[in-house]
Amino acid sequence: xxxxxxxxxxxxxxxxxxxxxxxxxxxxxxxxxxxxxxxxxxxxxxxxxxxxxxxxxxxxxxxxxxxxxxxxxxxxxxxxxxxxxxxxxxxxxxxxxxxxxxxxxxxx
Numbered sequence: 581x582x583x584x585x586x587x588x589x590x591x592x593x594x595x596x597x598x599x600x601x602x603x604x605x606x607x608x609x610x611x612x613x614x615x616x617x618x619x620x621x622x623x624x625x626x627x628x629x630x631x632x633x634x635x636x637x638x639x640x641x642x643x644x645x646x647x648x649x650x651x652x653x654x655x656x657x658x659x660x661x662x663x664x665x666x667x668x669x670x671x672x673x674x675x676x677x678x679x680x681x682x683x684x685x686x687x688x
Contacts, residue, residue: 585641587657598628615644638686
C-alpha cells in the first residue's frame with residue numbers, strides 16, 4: 581500500500597498545545613536493498629500547566645517508492661512511500677536510527 585508523504589519545512593518552530601516542535605532533518609536509511617525515509621525532530625513542552633520537558637524523536641513514513649515526485653498546492657515536495665507494518669523490520673529500523681541519531685523514540 582503506498583501513501584503520499586508531504587515534506588515539511590525544516591528548522592521552523594511549529595506551535596502546539598503545550599509548547600512547540602521543530603523538524604530538524606530528513607534522512608534516508610538503506611535497508612534490504614531499499615531506502616527508508618525518516619525525519620528527526622524535537623519537541624519542547626514549555627507552556628503546559630503540568631510542567632516543562634522535551635524529547636527528540638524520529639518519524640518514519642516508510643520505504644521510499646518515488647522521491648519528491650511532485651509538489652502540493654503549498655509548494656511542498658511530495659514523495660510516495662510504503663508504510664512499514666512488519667514488526668521485525670520496524671525493530672531493525674528503530675535500532676539503526678537510535679544508533680545513528682540522538683532520539684528517545686522512533687515512531688511509524
